[in-house]
Amino acid sequence: MKIPTLREVATETRLLLIGIPVFLWTMIPIYHMFLFAISPKEDAFSGKLWPDHPTLHNFEIVFKQQHYFLRDFYVQFWNSLVIAAAVGVLTLFIATAAAFSISRLRVPGGRIVMNLALFTYFIPAAFLAVPMYRTMGNYGLLNNHWALILAMVTIASPYAIWVLKQASDKLPVELDEAAVMDGATTLQIFRLVYLPLMMPSLVAIGTYAVLLAWNEYLYAFLLLSNDREITLPVALGNFLAADDSPWELLMTTGFIYALPPAAIYYAFRRYMVGGLTAGAVKS
Amino acid sequence: MAITLSDDHAIPSPPLAPRLTTAQVWGIVLIAPYLLVFLAFVVYPVCYGLWLARAPSNYVALYNDPIFARAAVNTLIFLVIGINIKMLIALFLSGFFAQQRTWIRWLSVIFILPWAVPSIPTILSVRFMLNPEWGMVNHLIFNLTGDDGPNWLNDPTVALTMAIGVHIWKSLPFWTLILMTGRLAIAQDLFEAAEVDGASWWQKFRYITWPSLQTLYITCSLLSMIWTLGDFNSVYLLTGGGPADLTHVLSTLGIRYLRLDQLSLAMASIVCAIPFVLPLMYFMMKRLSR
Numbered sequence: 059m060k061i062p063t064l065r066e067v068a069t070e071t072r073l074l075l076i077g078i079p080v081f082l083w084t085m086i087p088i089y090h091m092f093l094f095a096i097s098p099k100e101d102a103f104s105g106k107l108w109p110d111h112p113t114l115h116n117f118e119i120v121f122k123q124q125h126y127f128l129r130d131f132y133v134q135f136w137n138s139l140v141i142a143a144a145v146g147v148l149t150l151f152i153a154t155a156a157a158f159s160i161s162r163l164r165v166p167g168g169r170i171v172m173n174l175a176l177f178t179y180f181i182p183a184a185f186l187a188v189p190m191y192r193t194m195g196n197y198g199l200l201n202n203h204w205a206l207i208l209a210m211v212t213i214a215s216p217y218a219i220w221v222l223k224q225a226s227d228k229l230p231v232e233l234d235e236a237a238v239m240d241g242a243t244t245l246q247i248f249r250l251v252y253l254p255l256m257m258p259s260l261v262a263i264g265t266y267a268v269l270l271a272w273n274e275y276l277y278a279f280l281l282l283s284n285d286r287e288i289t290l291p292v293a294l295g296n297f298l299a300a301d302d303s304p305w306e307l308l309m310t311t312g313f314i315y316a317l318p319p320a321a322i323y324y325a326f327r328r329y330m331v332g333g334l335t336a337g338a339v340k341s
Numbered sequence: 342m343a344i345t346l347s348d349d350h351a352i353p354s355p356p357l358a359p360r361l362t363t364a365q366v367w368g369i370v371l372i373a374p375y376l377l378v379f380l381a382f383v384v385y386p387v388c389y390g391l392w393l394a395r396a397p398s399n400y401v402a403l404y405n406d407p408i409f410a411r412a413a414v415n416t417l418i419f420l421v422i423g424i425n426i427k428m429l430i431a432l433f434l435s436g437f438f439a440q441q442r443t444w445i446r447w448l449s450v451i452f453i454l455p456w457a458v459p460s461i462p463t464i465l466s467v468r469f470m471l472n473p474e475w476g477m478v479n480h481l482i483f484n485l486t487g488d489d490g491p492n493w494l495n496d497p498t499v500a501l502t503m504a505i506g507v508h509i510w511k512s513l514p515f516w517t518l519i520l521m522t523g524r525l526a527i528a529q530d531l532f533e534a535a536e537v538d539g540a541s542w543w544q545k546f547r548y549i550t551w552p553s554l555q556t557l558y559i560t561c562s563l564l565s566m567i568w569t570l571g572d573f574n575s576v577y578l579l580t581g582g583g584p585a586d587l588t589h590v591l592s593t594l595g596i597r598y599l600r601l602d603q604l605s606l607a608m609a610s611i612v613c614a615i616p617f618v619l620p621l622m623y624f625m626m627k628r629l630s631r
Contacts, residue, residue: 073437073440073442073445076434076437077437077444077445077448080434080437080448080452081448081451081452083510084451084452084454084455084510084514085451085454086470087455087463087464087466087467087470087510088454088455088458088463088466090466090467090469090470090477091462091463091466094466094469103475104475104480105475105476105477105479105480105481106480107477151374152374152375152378153375155371155372155374155375156371156372156374156375158371159367159368159369159371159372160372163364163365163367163368163371164368165365165368165369165371165372166365166368168368168372171372171375171376171379172630173626173630174379175375175379176625176626176629176630177622177626178379178383180567180621180622180625180626181383181387181571181622182567182568182570182571182592182618183571183573184570184571184572184573184592184593184595184596185570185571185591185592185595185611185614185618186383186386186387187573187595187596188390188595188596188599188604188607188608188611189386189387189389189390189393189608190382190386191599192386192389192390192393192604193381193382193385193386193389196389197381208378208381208382209382211378212378212379212382212383215375215378219375220629243363244363244364244367245367248371272459273459273460275459275460275461275573275574275578276573276574276577276596280596280599291459291461294461294462294465295461295578298465305469308462308465309462309465309466309469311462312461312462312463312465312466313462315459315461315462316458316459316462316463319457319458319459320454320457320458323453323457324450324457
């Protein structure tokens with residue numbers, strides 16, 4: 059083994075001096091959440107760095123819905139799941155169709171539509187929420203899952219269309235021409251040539267839309283209010299309504315709620331980093 | 342819409358039948374779903390919202406509402422200070438994470454967590470850490486010094502600082518990742534040549550890294566500004582706009598008016614931000630639609 063030189067040691071030390079604070083900064087809020095999830099109430103409120111009696115009892119309470127705030131846990135989990143899945147599917151459908159139309163079929167006015175979509179992408183989400191709330195009221199959709207699904211599709215699709223259009227612009231035109239020569243109809247080109255080639259971007263966009271919908275708090279809490287219609291994040295926010303909120307249960311539920319997106323993110327990381335960040339900011 | 346005149350101008354009977362190729366028909370059919378979503382959930386709400394905010398009395402009411410002035414100042418602080426600090430740290434850390442070390446690669450996997458997990462549980466976790474009586478932070482302060490820690494979220498300046506901190510915690514990984522991608526795209530032989538010439542760390546940054554990263558850095562800052570304007574969670578979940586409505590930003594203020602059933606006031610407060618947001622939006626659109 060090579061003995062490190064003094065200079066190498068110095069560099070490594072300097073890197074560690076950055077790395078350790080970065081690690082602590084990142085992990086403390088997450089560790090604190092985890093700590094609450096495995097602590098009985100007395101330990102959680104005593105500010106200890108590790109509980110005297112670590113327990114999984116909080117998870118049991120959540121999974122058996124044994125608390126006033128948790129009585130609809132499974133329904134709310136299911137709502138989050140259904141809404142996220144619906145947003146993923148709808149966004150993929152709408153954005154793929156639009157990107158194919160703009161990029162491959164060169165539909166008249168396609169460029170204008172692309173610009174309008176981009177414009178929407180840059181409206182700050184919390185600003186659009188105010189008129190969106192009223193609009194959903196006018197459409198009679200308040201307290202209906204469709205309100206949240208459609209709102210999230212509206213927010214997710216501009217970026218989806220943009221990323222998919224960038225990706226499909228890179229596919230050679232000759233592919234379509236060859237398929238037309240062989241007598242393929244437009245739909246066949248879409249299904250048999252376009253979709254298979256676009257798979258990596260479609261995975262990235264599907265994941266993006268699902269995570270966006272699963273994580274959304276503001277729109278969910280504006281558009282849904284009935285206890286059996288709300289999604290998990292809204293239910294978490296409702297914990298704060300009480301003066302003596304059961305924080306250890308709130309953190310346990312939050313921990314369970316945070317696991318699926320983290321797992322999905324890490325599972326699809328390769329697609330996410332390649333497909334999204336390359337498109338996110340083109341310099 | 343491509344409306345082609347029929348070849349036979351002499352015969353007027355079939356009146357200007359639009360002749361589209363099958364591909365164009367499919368093009369219109371496939372883009373229609375998005376257009377419908379756009380009309381129903383962007384055009385209609387925006388127009389309706391602007392119409393609601395038309396009465397000048399709304400702006401007089403806003404002008405007279407001290408909470409609005411405070412929120413505008415807070416938003417400005419959030420944007421100018423928060424984003425610059427965040428982007429500078431991201432720029433610095435992107436250099437750190439670009440180092441080829443196994444442990445740094447592992448750290449970068451962990452570092453992305455704040456961005457990958459939903460904000461509500463983590464922000465609420467921070468909120469409890471800062472609780473003056475039971476929070477971990479004040480327990481630590483008490484154990485170390487024997488004094489009671491400050492009442493963190495009860496002081497508007499400290500509370501707003503904490504909200505900015507939460508915002509940075511949440512979005513720093515994303516921007517670091519983007520800037521790191523930018524850094525890794527710089528040709529390595531430039532650095533090797535500089536090394537041979539005996540360039541210092543600062544000179545390498547000043548004359549190689551920064552010139553290649555500059556445009557990306559500015560684009561990221563502007564995009565981050567737009568997104569931060571729409572960041573409702575960091576302030577709402579940490580401070581709820583309190584104490585005494587002193588830590589609101591424009592995004593939480595709009596929702597506050599909405600919840601108080603003052604929809605036109607909510608819209609008016611957003612309309613006031615349009616002159617600042619629109620140039621940013623226009624600039625970003627230009628940049629991305631090339």
